[in-house]
Every structure is written in structure tokens, then in C-alpha cells.
Amino acid sequence: xxxxxxxxxxxxxxxxxxxxxxxxxxxxxxxxxxxxxxxxxxxxxxxxxxxxxxxxxxxxxxxxxxxxxxxxxxxxxxxxxxxxxxxxxxxxxxxxxxxxxxxxxxxxxxxxxxxxxxxxxxxxxxxxxxxxxxxxxxxxxxxxxxxxxxxxxxxxxxxxxxxxxxxxxxxxxxxxxxxxxxxxxxxxxxxxxxxxxxxxx
Amino acid sequence: xxxxxxxxxxxxxxxxxxxxxxxxxxxxxxxxxxxxxxxxxxxxxxxxxxxxxxxxxxxxxxxxxxxxxxxxxxxxxxxxxxxxxxxxxxxxxxxxxxxxxxxxxxxxxxxxxxxxxxxxxxxxxxxxxxxxxxxxxxxxxxxxxxxxxxxxxxxxxxxxxxxxxxxxxxxxxxxxxxxxxxxxxxxxxxxxxxxxxxxxx
Amino acid sequence: xxxxxxxxxxxxxxxxxxxxxxxxxxxxxxxxxxxxxxxxxxxxxxxxxxxxxxxxxxxxxxxxxxxxxxxxxxxxxxxxxxxxxxxxxxxxxxxxxxxxxxxxxxxxxxxxxxxxxxxxxxxxxxxxxxxxxxxxxxxxxxxxxxxxxxxxxxxxxxxxxxxxxxxxxxxxxxxxxxxxxxxxxxxxxxxxxxxxxxxxx
Amino acid sequence: xxxxxxxxxxxxxxxxxxxxxxxxxxxxxxxxxxxxxxxxxxxxxxxxxxxxxxxxxxxxxxxxxxxxxxxxxxxxxxxxxxxxxxxxxxxxxxxxxxxxxxxxxxxxxxxxxxxxxxxxxxxxxxxxxxxxxxxxxxxxxxxxxxxxxxxxxxxxxxxxxxxxxxxxxxxxxxxxxxxxxxxxxxxxxxxxxxxxxxxxx
DNA sequence: TATGAATGAGCTTTCATTCAT
DNA sequence: GATGAATGAAAGCTCATTCAT
Numbered sequence: 001x002x003x004x005x006x007x008x009x010x011x012x013x014x015x016x017x018x019x020x021x022x023x024x025x026x027x028x029x030x031x032x033x034x035x036x037x038x039x040x041x042x043x044x045x046x047x048x049x050x051x052x053x054x055x056x057x058x059x060x061x062x063x064x065x066x067x068x069x070x071x072x073x074x075x076x077x078x079x080x081x082x083x084x085x086x087x088x089x090x091x092x093x094x095x096x097x098x099x100x101x102x103x104x105x106x107x108x109x110x111x112x113x114x115x116x117x118x119x120x121x122x123x124x125x126x127x128x129x130x131x132x133x134x135x136x137x138x139x140x141x142x143x144x145x146x147x148x149x150x151x152x153x154x155x156x157x158x159x160x161x162x163x164x165x166x167x168x169x170x171x172x173x174x175x176x177x178x179x180x181x182x183x184x185x186x187x188x189x190x191x192x193x194x195x196x197x198x199x200x201x
Numbered sequence: 202x203x204x205x206x207x208x209x210x211x212x213x214x215x216x217x218x219x220x221x222x223x224x225x226x227x228x229x230x231x232x233x234x235x236x237x238x239x240x241x242x243x244x245x246x247x248x249x250x251x252x253x254x255x256x257x258x259x260x261x262x263x264x265x266x267x268x269x270x271x272x273x274x275x276x277x278x279x280x281x282x283x284x285x286x287x288x289x290x291x292x293x294x295x296x297x298x299x300x301x302x303x304x305x306x307x308x309x310x311x312x313x314x315x316x317x318x319x320x321x322x323x324x325x326x327x328x329x330x331x332x333x334x335x336x337x338x339x340x341x342x343x344x345x346x347x348x349x350x351x352x353x354x355x356x357x358x359x360x361x362x363x364x365x366x367x368x369x370x371x372x373x374x375x376x377x378x379x380x381x382x383x384x385x386x387x388x389x390x391x392x393x394x395x396x397x398x399x400x401x402x
Numbered sequence: 403x404x405x406x407x408x409x410x411x412x413x414x415x416x417x418x419x420x421x422x423x424x425x426x427x428x429x430x431x432x433x434x435x436x437x438x439x440x441x442x443x444x445x446x447x448x449x450x451x452x453x454x455x456x457x458x459x460x461x462x463x464x465x466x467x468x469x470x471x472x473x474x475x476x477x478x479x480x481x482x483x484x485x486x487x488x489x490x491x492x493x494x495x496x497x498x499x500x501x502x503x504x505x506x507x508x509x510x511x512x513x514x515x516x517x518x519x520x521x522x523x524x525x526x527x528x529x530x531x532x533x534x535x536x537x538x539x540x541x542x543x544x545x546x547x548x549x550x551x552x553x554x555x556x557x558x559x560x561x562x563x564x565x566x567x568x569x570x571x572x573x574x575x576x577x578x579x580x581x582x583x584x585x586x587x588x589x590x591x592x593x594x595x596x597x598x599x600x601x602x603x
Numbered sequence: 604x605x606x607x608x609x610x611x612x613x614x615x616x617x618x619x620x621x622x623x624x625x626x627x628x629x630x631x632x633x634x635x636x637x638x639x640x641x642x643x644x645x646x647x648x649x650x651x652x653x654x655x656x657x658x659x660x661x662x663x664x665x666x667x668x669x670x671x672x673x674x675x676x677x678x679x680x681x682x683x684x685x686x687x688x689x690x691x692x693x694x695x696x697x698x699x700x701x702x703x704x705x706x707x708x709x710x711x712x713x714x715x716x717x718x719x720x721x722x723x724x725x726x727x728x729x730x731x732x733x734x735x736x737x738x739x740x741x742x743x744x745x746x747x748x749x750x751x752x753x754x755x756x757x758x759x760x761x762x763x764x765x766x767x768x769x770x771x772x773x774x775x776x777x778x779x780x781x782x783x784x785x786x787x788x789x790x791x792x793x794x795x796x797x798x799x800x801x802x803x804x
Numbered sequence: 805t806a807t808g809a810a811t812g813a814g815c816t817t818t819c820a821t822t823c824a825t
Numbered sequence: 826g827a828t829g830a831a832t833g834a835a836a837g838c839t840c841a842t843t844c845a846t
Contacts, residue, residue, distance in 0.1 A: 031322055033234070036819055047828045048821085058820065117322035120314045120377050121232045130378070152397075158390040161382060162371055166394070169370030170363060176321050177331070181362060189359040193367070193398040196353075212846085213809065237836060248811045253838060433724055435636070438840055449807045450842085460841065519724040522716045522779050523634050532780065554799075560792040563784060564773055568796070571772035572765060578723050579733070583764060591761040595769070598755075599796040614825090615830070639815060650832045655817065811843080822832080 004056050016054050018044040020065055028110035032062065032118065063124055066115050069107070070132040076104035078139060087146040094198075095191040101167055102187065105175045113176045137164050144198070152200050163194055217255050219245040224262055229311035233263060233319065264325055267316050270308070271333045277305035279340060288347040295399075296392040302368055303388065306376045314377045338365050345399070353401050364395055406458050418456050420446040422467055430512035434464065434520065465526055468517050471509070472534040478506035480541060489548040492601075497593040503569055504589065507577045515578045539566050546600070554602050565596055619657050621647040626664055631713030635665060635721065666727060669718050672710070673735045679707035681742060690749040697801075698794040704770055705790065708778045716779045740767050747801070755803050766797055 022043035026035040037058050041051040055061040080100030084093040105112060118125040140160040144151060153159040170190050174183050223245035227236040238259050242252040256262040281301030285294035306313060319326040341361040345352060354360040371391050375384045424445035428437040439460050443453040457463040482502030486495040507514060520527040542562040546553060555561040572592050576585050625647035629638040640661050644654040658664040683703030687696040708715060721728040743763040747754060756762040773793050777786045 033322075037821080038819075049823090049828050050826090052821070053826080113321045117318055117320070120318040120373075121234070126378070153390070153393070155386055155390055158382060158386040159394075161374065161387065162367070162390045162394055165370040165374055166363070166367035169366040172321075173362070173366055177327070181359060185356055185359040186363065189354070189356055189363045192354070193360075193363055193394060196397040197394040216809075238838080239836080249838080250811050250840080251809070254809075258837075435724075439842080440840075451807050451844090452805090454842070455805080515723045519720055519722070522720040522775075523636070528780070555792070555795070557788055557792055560784060560788040561796075563776065563789065564769070564792045564796055567772040567776055568765070568769035571768040574723075575764070575768055579729070583761060587758055587761040588765065591756070591758055591765045594756070595762075595765055595796060595800040598799040618830080640817085641815080651817085652819080652832050652834095653830070656830075660816075807844105807846085809843105809845090812840105815839085816837090818836085819834100820832105822830105823828105824830090825828085 004054065004060075015044070015046060015050070019046060019051060019054055019061070020068075023061055023065060024108070024111060027062075027065075027114055028108055032114050059124070062115070063128065065111075066125065066128050069111060069115070070128065072107055073104050073112070074132060074135055076107060077101050077136070081139075086143065088150075089143065089147050090199075091191060091195045094194050095187065098167055098187055098190055098194075101171055102174065102183065105171060109175045113172075116172070116176075133164065137161055140164055147198075150200060151198055153198060159197070163197070166190065166193070216245075216247060216251065220247060220252060220255055220262070221266060224266060225309070225312060228263070228266075228315050229309055233315050260325070263316070264329065266312075267326065267329050270312060270316070271329065273308055274305050274313070275333060275336055277308060278302050278337070282340075287344065289351075290344065290348050291400075292392060292396045295395050296388065299368055299388055299391055299395075302372055303375065303384065306372060310376045314373075317373070317377075334365065338362055341365055348399075351401060352399055354399060360398075364398075367391065367394065406456065406462075417446070417448060417452070421448060421453060421456055421463070422470075425463055425467060426510065426513060429464075429467075429516055430510055434516050461526070464517070465530065467513075468527065468530050471513060471517070472530065474509055475506050475514070476534060476537055478509060479503050479538070483541075488545065490552075491545065491549050493593060493597045496596050496600075497589065500569060500589055500592055500596075503573055504576065504585065507573060511577045515574075518574070518578075535566065539563055542566055549600075552602060553600055555600060561599070565599070568592065568595070618647075618649060618653065622649060622654060622657055622664070623668060626668060627711070627714060630665070630668075630717050631711055635717050662727070665718070666731065668714075669728065669731050672714060672718070673731065675710055676707050676715070677735060677738055679710060680704050680739070684742075689746065691753075692746065692750050693802075694794060694798045697798050698790065701770060701790055701793055701797075704774055705777065705786065708774060712778045716775075719775070719779075736767065740764055743767055750801075753803060754801055756801060762800075766800070769793065769796065 019040060023035070023040045026040055026043060029035075037051055038048055040061075041048045044051075046054075055064070077097075077100050080096055080103075084096055115125060116129070119129050120126065137157075137160045140163055141156055144153065144156045144160060167190065170186055174181075174186055220241060224236070224241045227241055227244060230236075238252055239249055241259075241262075242249045245252075256265070278298075278301050281297055281304075285297055316326060317330070320330050321327065338358075338361045341364055342357055345354065345357045345361060368391065371387055375382075375387055421442060425437070425442045428442055428445060431437075439453055440450055442463075443450045446453075448456075457466070479499075479502050482498055482505075486498055517527060518531070521531050522528065539559075539562045542565055543558055546555065546558045546562060569592065572588055576583075576588055622643060626638070626643045629643055629646060632638075640654055641651055643661075643664075644651045647654075658667070680700075680703050683699055683706075687699055718728060719732070722732050723729065740763045743766055744759055747756065747759045747763060770793065773789055777784075777789055
């Protein structure tokens, strides 16, 4: 039998959550390659056999976790959108969103860093990250569209990708590579750049 | 004893080159974790013992290759600087530099991709990439300084980092993740963004 | 060609000595298994190829060194015999010899320790050590014979072996295993034991 | 199908025992350095992976075995003490103990020989042997103390060490290095020596 | 004769996964 | 369902020795 259990009962769900939790902490702490399945099972107080009845293999656990994580990451970013005036965005609104992005990394910068590291070498990981990128680019395009007449940009698709890339990479630099330069200064300039790029005058 | 041979003789140098070459192709093709030392040696038509007399271990081979690669990458970018009017930069000059960056990835996008993937999980790889970043940021600051009076930016350090991040990540998206969108459009918008960010009026 | 050079010329002899010297220090310092032939050659400023023209292999170097060493060890012990009244030995003479043994370890306790460690697992090493034992037991028997009428022992062969064993092992304990107990006290009691064993009441 | 049910823990214990047994024979036969983990596993009809799930590494297997072995060795020696008149020891009692020591080597002279060979080059092995020595010296001192008024020795600590050394090395010579001389003669003389050393008149 | 590049068997150890109990 | 003993391919690395130059 090769089937993976879909937990329906309360205890089962709890067990699965415990496994995911263990993995989350261990991956963040010791890296994904540096963590083995036995460790994960042990930390979750499950047998290794149980582990493999909840997840087909280590990789599928990771993918499931990553999808979950990126959902939370996405929500964390865009909940700040509530505070902005969507169709009359100004510099302050742009800054608010950028700050939202930076804050969203607070969930677990280490897990983000470790999975992001696999992005360019593992197609499955990349696929999930691309779906996330797509969602975010769509959101940015929606904002551009909503402020169309106040914008100088014509090629909205390209612009959205550019903006997304810039913000993402600045956030990674700040969050993953230590505080070489004050985060606030980076946010300020990043806001400047995007603001001058987008808005007329 | 753990000393690594420094080739003095012609044959030695050739052998070392063969190993590096073989590694270069395998790393690009199958990833760094996906390539083992035996394979590298075999492809180079060298015994595994020879491999380990030229390199302390797989990692040190990688680091040596990466330093070399990033030197070439750096030169490839900034050779285009000769064509620009350094202290009277305009949109065209910015575009020229960005195009230079994109072209520089031509050396081996795959090797770049694979090593970049390790950046956030391997401190040694990151150290080498940080040195490269530092060189590039310095170059950008030099250009900002040379065009000081025509610029609107005040915090040059932060600005240089932001610009570098934006360009790097857009290039990675274009070069590593397939042609989802036309490269020319991305370059165009990226140029726009940086241009409007930097130059008055 | 498999022949090992027998050096006749001055420079050759010097080179061979340099190799032996290097090996001597490295073996003492890092153990015999912990030292490889390349290191020995390097420390002696000879090529590894030269090394193998002076010695058939690492083992034969070791055996040659050991024979040499044990010759010196033997001489160091029995030179003190000059000071004793051979055919009218008393407690002081016994003590003098024991002290001679302890001093003889001064040549290189570490080399002695490292080779002795191989004695019980390597038949070739053991053979050389057995030859040395034989020489020493012969000497002891000679002394017993010279003092025959003053001795209480009958089975001289067994007695000589026993005495040799006792002295050797006490010396090893003192010299190889650190100063858990003062050497002088051990020598004193060892002398007592042998004295009371041998000499009439 | 293997229809015989082996309880979970029982099976585990059996496997571990099989590994230890296999190692015991191979170490004795081919030496410790001459035996590799794969061979041990094979002889025990166990996968190499199993081997490493029972023992951290080859060394820790050896240490565990040695501790066990020396416990048995110690008991084998001192069980003969029951037969002696502890506080009125005579020559016969001394002889009985020495014979006990010689017999104790019967458990596995080869394993003893191979591990003893490592004693002077491996600190961990030595540590375990030193603990054993300490136990034995303590026993000897206890006997000396119990017969205090009949003894001529003053420095009991040194005397105990000397005696222990003498007996140990004579036993090693007899047991490890082949029957060059009749064991009985050695025991006789050894008894004489210790007897005359210890007992008045 | 001297050199040192080259060899490759051999060793230890890890870990994702399976399957008998 | 649950368990954890067992698997074994696979990887990294060493070093005594040879032999082409």
C-alpha cells in the first residue's frame, strides 16, 4: 500500500500538525538538507512509520508546508491594503505596502530563506514560488489599473514585474543578509524609486 | 597532510583545467548537489585521487570556480561603461549598463543560477557573492557621485543598493526563470524606473 | 625496476638520514598511522619518488628505523654496566641498572611508545622487539651467572625473563602513561623486589 | 516467510549481540585496523545501515566491547580470591592469584592482545585500561593492607603498582607471544619474586 | 637519476524509505 | 493503524605506491 492518509479525525489532524510544526522549526534552524526525516518524526513524537503515512516523502511534506507558508505570507502582505486608498494612491500608500511586505517576512524569515534557496535549483519549489509571484504581480497590476489615469506607465505588465522584483530583492537583502544598512533607509529609497516611476509629476 | 597541489607544470595545469571544465558543465547541468566528485573526475578523465590532489574538497572547487566566474561576470558588465558618458549620464546610458548586466549573464546563466541558489543557505558562497555585490554597489555609487548635481537622490548608499537589487532580481527573473515576458520590455521599464528615480525632471 | 638504493655516496647517505629523521619526528609526533609517506618526504625535502628509491615501502622504513633505535636503546641501558661490580652485585648495582633502563627511554619515549603499540599486532615489529628482548635477557642471565653463588634463584632463564618483564613494564607505565606516581618511588620498590628475589637474605 | 515471531525488543537485542560477536571474532582474527565495518556487518548478517544504528561508529563499538571484556576479565581474576586466606596469605595464595590472572586471559587472549596493542596509541582505549588497572591495583593494596603486619613493604602504593606491572607483563609475554618458555616455570619464578618481595623472612 | 602527477581500491558514514511484526 | 528495525545505494575522501616524463 502506498496511499497517504488524509486525516479526518481530530487526533490525526493534531498529529499531522505536530509533524509540520517540527519540520518548520528544524528546517528553519538547521536547513532543509540538514534535517532528516527521523529527526522530524522524533521532535513530533511520532514514529518514522507514522511520518510516512502522513506524507508520501520528505519532499511532499516540504511542498505542502511551502504552499501553506506562502498563503500566509501573501495574506500578511495584502492585509495592509485595507489601510490604503486603493484608487487614489500616493507615496504614503506605496510606502505602506512596502512596509507590509517587509513585515510579512516576520512569519519566519529563516523558513523563507531556506526554501527560497531551493527555488532556482528545484523545479517543484520554483513552481510554487512562481504561483505566488503571479498572485502578487496580479495584485500590483490591479493597483496600477485602479490608478491608471494618475500613472505615467504604459506597459503595466512589465512595470508590475519590475516593481515586484525590486521590492522582493530589497526585502531579501535586508531580511536574509543581516543589517548591513538600516532597513528604514532602504524602504525610504525604495518608496522614492517606485513613486517616481509610477506617478506623474 | 592536506595540502593541495599548486600546478607548476604544463600537464598539471591542463588537468586542473579539465577538472574545472568538467565541474562547470556538470554543475550547470545537474545542479551542484546533484553532481558528485566521482562524476566530475570521470568526465575530466581523471582519477578521483587526482581530483582530491587539486582540490581540498568539492566545496573548495566550487568556491574557486565561483570567484573566477564572478570576476568574469563583473568585467563583462562594466566593460560597457566605456561606451557611456560617465559624468553626463542620460536614459540611454542607464539602458546601456542594464543591457550590459543582462549580457553578462550570457557567460553561463546555469552556473550563475545554481550558485546563486546556494547563496542564502551557504555562508561561504554568500561571502563571495557579497564581495561581488560590494564591488558593483561601489561602481554604481561612483556613477551617482559623478552625476551628483543632475541627480535628485540624497542618500546615495541606499539608492545604489536599491538600484543594484532591482536590476539583479529582474535579470534573474528573466535569465533563470524562462521567457514568461519579453526581456526587452523588462529592460525598457527597468530603465524607466531607474531613470525617473535618479534624474531630475 | 624494484631495487632499493644502497647509498654509497655522501649526499645519498645524507638524504637517507634526512628521511629517517623526518620520519622519526613525525612518527613520534603524530603516530605511525597518522603520518603518511608524502609528509615524510616533504619534511625531508625529497620527492616522493626519491623516498621510494631509498625505501621499498613505508613499512621497511619503519623496520629499519626500529632496528636502529633498539640498538641505541640497548647500548644506552648497558653502558651503565661499566659502573657496576659485575661479579659482586648488590642492591646499589641493581638500582643502577634499573635507572639505566629508565634513562634509556630518554632517546625518544614517543617513538618507543608508538612502535611498542604495534608490537602485539604486527609480527614484523614484534620480531624485532623479540630480538631485543632476547639480547636483554641474555645480559641479565650473564649477570645472574656471574653472581651465581650469591643468588638464591635456581631457574635462571625463567628468572631473567621475569625480571626483564617487570622492569620493562614498570618503565612503560612510568614513561608512557604520565606521572601518576613518582618515578623514584617506583624505582625504589622495583629494586627492592628484584633484590629480595635474587640475593640471599 | 519467517513464521517465527521474535518480540520486538528481543530481536533488537539479538541483532546487537550478533554484531558484537562478529566484531569480537574478526578483531581477534584480523586485528582491529584490519577489520572494517562492512565486514563486521556482513559476518553478522546485518546491513551496514543496521550496524550504524546500533553503534555510532566503529570506535564506539570497540570501546563498548572493551569495557565489557575488562569487566569479565576482572571478575575472572578475582573469583579465585575466594579460595585464599585473605588475611594470612602465604606463597600458595600468591601463586593462586597469579594463576587466576593467567587463566583470566583465557576468555580471549587475541582480543586482549589486539586492544592492548592500541593502548599506547589511543587515549580512549588507554583510559579504559587505566580504569581496569586502577581496580586491580586497589585489590592488590587491599590484600597488602590485610597482611600488613606480616609484610616487609612500606610504600604500599608503589609496591602494588610494581606487582601489578610485573604480573601483567609476564602474562602478556606468555599469552601473546607464544610458548617460548613453559608457562609453569614463569609462574613459579614470578611467585617467588613476589613472595620474597612481600613476606618477611 | 629525480620528479611529482596519477592511480583507484578501500574506508567510513548517512539517510530516505520499506515492511515485517 | 502504529511501530521502528532493517535496508543499501551513494557520497566524500585518503594514501601507499607506480611510472611517464
